[in-house]
Amino acid sequence: MLDATARFFEDLDRRGYEPLLARTSGTIRFDLNEGPRTTHWLLTVDRGRLRSSQEDREADVVVGTSPALFEGLVTGREHGIAALLRGDMTMTGNARLVVQVERILPGPPESHGPRQRPRRGVR
Amino acid sequence: MASDNTIRILDGNTFVVSEDTGDIEATPSEPTGLFSLDTRFLSRWVLTVNGERLNALSYDDLQYYEARFFLVPGLATHYIDAKLSIVRERAVGGSFREQLTILNHDENPVDLEIRMDAGSDFADLFQVKDEIVNKKGELYAEAEADRLRLGYRRGNFRRETVITTSGPARYDRNGFAFTVHLEPNSRWSTDIEVRTYALGPGGRDLRMGLRVHGGERLALQHDLREWIAAAPKVNSECEHLARTYQRCLVDLAALRFSPLSLGGTLPAAGLPWFMTMFGRDSILTCLQVLPFAPGLSRTTLRILAALQGTRFDDFREEDPGRILHEMRYGETAAFEEQPHSPYYGSVDATPLFVVLLDEYERWSGDAALVRELEQECRAALRWIDEYADLVGDGYVWYERRNTDTGLENQCWKDSWDSISYRDGRLPGFPRATCEVQGYAYDARVRAARMAREFWDDPAFADRLERDAARLKERFNRDWWVPDGEFYALALDADGRQADVLSSNIGHLLWSGIVDHDRAEKIAHHLVGPRLFSGWGVRTLAEGEVRYNPIGYHNGTIWPFDNSFIAWGLRRYGFAEEAATIADGILDAARYFEGRLPEAFGGYPRELTKFPVEYPTACSPQAWSTGTPMLLLRTMLGLEPHEGHLSVEPRLPVGMGRIEVLDIPGRWGRVDAFARGRLELDKLA
Known part of the structure; x- marks a missing residue:
């Protein structure tokens, strides 16, 4: 069930660089809580360079969610800021980092962007 | 809607709207209450003495964050020989605090x-x-020995109001009470504190770690003094002008808003409905x-850049490169019943973002910020080219994708019903x-300067200038109405x-897209009898089918609109026409004690003699507050x-004579002096 989450972090690790985070540095730990079990993911951003690992280490900000919600976030079915406002996602530490990293999450799979009309042509 | 006798105090996005007694008795439609994070935390706050409601003698709004009410028991007709006075002194800033003082003027003791x-x-x-x-969700109220806790819970979403007092009170689920014995000519006083909480699981507040500007009253006082000290001084023979400037400076301080987690402040759009960040309003x-x-x-550029769109989200109308329209923190945004987390449905904020960055550098010389935001600027320009051109003809278009809760008209x-044909029908x-085509033109011209001077990309600059020139040429062909000459x-x-x-044609002058040989026609329309009321330029000209002097965008006069029109006129050399508009709007400001409303009626000036405020206008509103400042800039050139x-x-x-002292910029600080010499009557 958590394949999408693992894939998300592995993909970030492989990608290695995210231009949207070119001015961002810091560490975020994601604590995915389900009953007594907590899965940890650590994302390190160094001026856009990305590294992810499954470590339970101190971080600049700690984000807490359920594994199911996080799966929704990394597949675009859930929205990070709305989840924060709702209290379904919590953060402790540098909130700015969370708002910045939230921007690299995908949009909803059914969203296709602007409906462009057949070209009328530049007259 | 807020009636005229409501008293408003605010700090950032926390504000209190009450009756002139200080009481709050909200109904679903009455926006009184204590609000924070787009949520009402108090909807009832009613003071009684021996079961009797109180009556207002007077109130003072001392500063934007504090007010004082003088009250007596009984009805208006009876209060003359009142033996008691009640003073409520309140402030917002971090929390809401009220000091309650009761004075016994009688020669006998009283039990209250x-x-x-x-x-x-x-x-x-x-x-x-x-x-x-x-x-x-579920509402709850818990009376404890030393506090009253009011709350609301829906899943993990929890908001709480916690009320405490300095003196001992008896708390119940509907309020709190004091039994007081007052000797002759003595007084009793207590401090009430109301704290608001946005709680997540584990009781952590959403705003934890967030630095709200100000905080406590002394900090607010200090902050306001510093804000005023840092701004230029305006001295004027014309007394109301200096007063209006002072009013605007303070209101602008009040409207500063610090979004969660991003640092810095930007102007929120307006009280009471729009105490949050809006791309368009904040930029303008x-x-x-x-x-x-x-x-x-x-700070505005940085905050908007940090929230610039990165993906397609049809509910929020987000696209890569798009600058947000509106951010909200309340329940409907949290549960995605409204799209404001944030919502991106604005077609002009994105080009205006580029315009502001360039204009800011021209004043400040802050090249570092232009370099810092290069990527965001390029993304914004890409949005204009790729995602906003819905028809493929090089113009910027809008059509909402969120057909339930999105905005139909994504322009200001x-x-x-703001966009119509001459026969009154609404286009599809x-x-x-x-x-918006003007803004997109200006964005390209200004970005070309930034690309050449700061981004070391002359090829990009050339391309932007070619695109801008082509746009201007086509625009002047496709949009010109030959029989009306506008x-x-x-x-x-x-x-x-x-x-x-x-x-809208006035904004075209501001952006520079108007062909020079057509500018005079446009200037004449703007100060002509169909558009100009004597106070200002109407949103829609008299004589159009949908014209209505109190139609929100179909005939009212918007001060902010006029300030950009005046700027545009000045840009094309129509200084007298610009001064005519500036004079009308600044005159109108006198009727509002220097605080221009969002909009006022488009009635001819000689008909009403005073500007008629639009009934549901927000006040103070950021871009109305900014209007006198832009008019000053325009008149002083x-x-x-x-x-x-x-x-x-x-x-x-x-x-008469005006001096503006200590204007900050890349030149350090300089003064500007001016004397009125234009005979405006001759123009008319």
Whole structure:
């Protein structure tokens, strides 16, 4: 069930660089809580360079969610800021980092962007 | 809607709207209450003494964050021989605090039962605005020995109001009370504190770690003093002008808003409905106040850049590169019943973002910020080219993708009937409005300068300039209404003109897209009898089918609109026409004690003699607050020029002498002096 989450972090690790985070540095730990079990993911951003690992280490900000919600976030079915406002996602530490990293999450799979009309042509 | 006798105090997005007694008795449609984070935390706050309601003798709004009410028991007709006075002194800033003082003027002692009814419906501001409070969660109230806790819970979403007092009170679920024995000529006093909480699981507050500007009262006082000290001084023979400037400076301080987690402040749009960040309103306000408060531009640009769109989200109308329209923190945003987390449905914020960055650099010389935001600027320009051109003809169009809760009109005239053909019919979608094409033109011209001077990309600059020149040429062909000799308000998807005469043509002058040989025609329309009322330029010209002097975007006069029109006129050399508009709007400000409303009626000046406020207008509103400042800039002809500030005043005679001291910029601080010499009557 958590394949999408693992894939998300592995993909970030492989990608290695995210231009949207070119001015961002810091560490975020994601604590995915389900009953007594907590899965940890650590994302390190160094001026856009990305590294992810499954470590339970101190971080600049700690984000807490359920594994199911996080799966929704990394597949675009859930929205990070709305989840924060709702209290379904919590953060402790540098909130700015969370708002910045939230921007690299995908949009909803059914969203296709602007409906462009057949070209009328530049007259 | 707020009636005229409501008292408002605010700090950031926390504000209190009450009756003139200080009481709050909210109904679904009455926006009184204590609000924070777009949520009402108190909807009932009623003071009684021995079971009797109190009556207002007077009130003072001391500062934007504090007010004082003088009350007596009994009805208005009875209070003359009142033996008791009650003073309520309140402030917001971090929390809401009220000091209650009761004075006994009688020669006999009195026994008093003092009670405050307290309650909250935890309505989302959107529910208040739309008059629907339909809570899906559970309300609770817990009276403890030393506090009253009011709360609302829906899943993990929890909001709480906690009330404590300095003196011992008896708390129950509907309020708290004091039993007081007062000797002759003595007084009793207590401090009440109301704290608001946005709680997540584990009781952590959403705002934890967030630095709200100000905080406690002393900090607020200090902050306001520093804010005023940092701004230029305006001295004027014309007394009301200096007063208006002072009012605006303080209101602008009050409207500063610190978004969660991003740091810095930007101007929120307006009280009571719009105490949050809006891309368009925040940017236009920053542009207006650049000569007076340049620091706001820097933080606004940074915050909007940090929230620039990165993906397609049809519910929020987000696209890569798009600048947000509106951010909200309430329940309806949290549960995605409204799209404001944030919502991106604005077609002009994105080009205006580029415009502001360039204008800010021209004043401040802050090249570092231009370099810092290069990527965001390029993304914004890409959005204009790729995602906003819905028809493929090089113009910027809009058509909402969120058909439930998205905005139909994504330009500044965002009411449903604001865009029409001359016969009054409304065009289909997509639509393209004229002023946005002007902004997109200006964005390219300004980005070309930044690309050449700061991004070391002359090829990009050349391309932007070519695109801008082509756009200008086509625009002047496709949008010109030959029989009226003005630019159409909008085009429909088939290229048909919404061929009404509107104030939007003034923004075209500001952006520079108007062909020089047509500018005079446009200037004449703007100060002509169909558009100009004597106070200002109407949103829609008299004589159009949909014209209505109190139609929100179909005939009212918007001060902010006029300030950009005046700037545009000045840009094309129509200094007298600009001064005419500036004079009318600044005159109107006198009737509002220097605080211009969002909009006022388009009635001819000689008919009403005073400007008629639009009934549901927000006040103070950021871009109305910024208006006198931009008008001052325009009349004084303040313009950064090769590292200096050039001053070329063109003032009406009645304004006498004006001095603006310590204008900050890349030149350090300089003064500007001017004397009114223009005889405006001759123009008319």
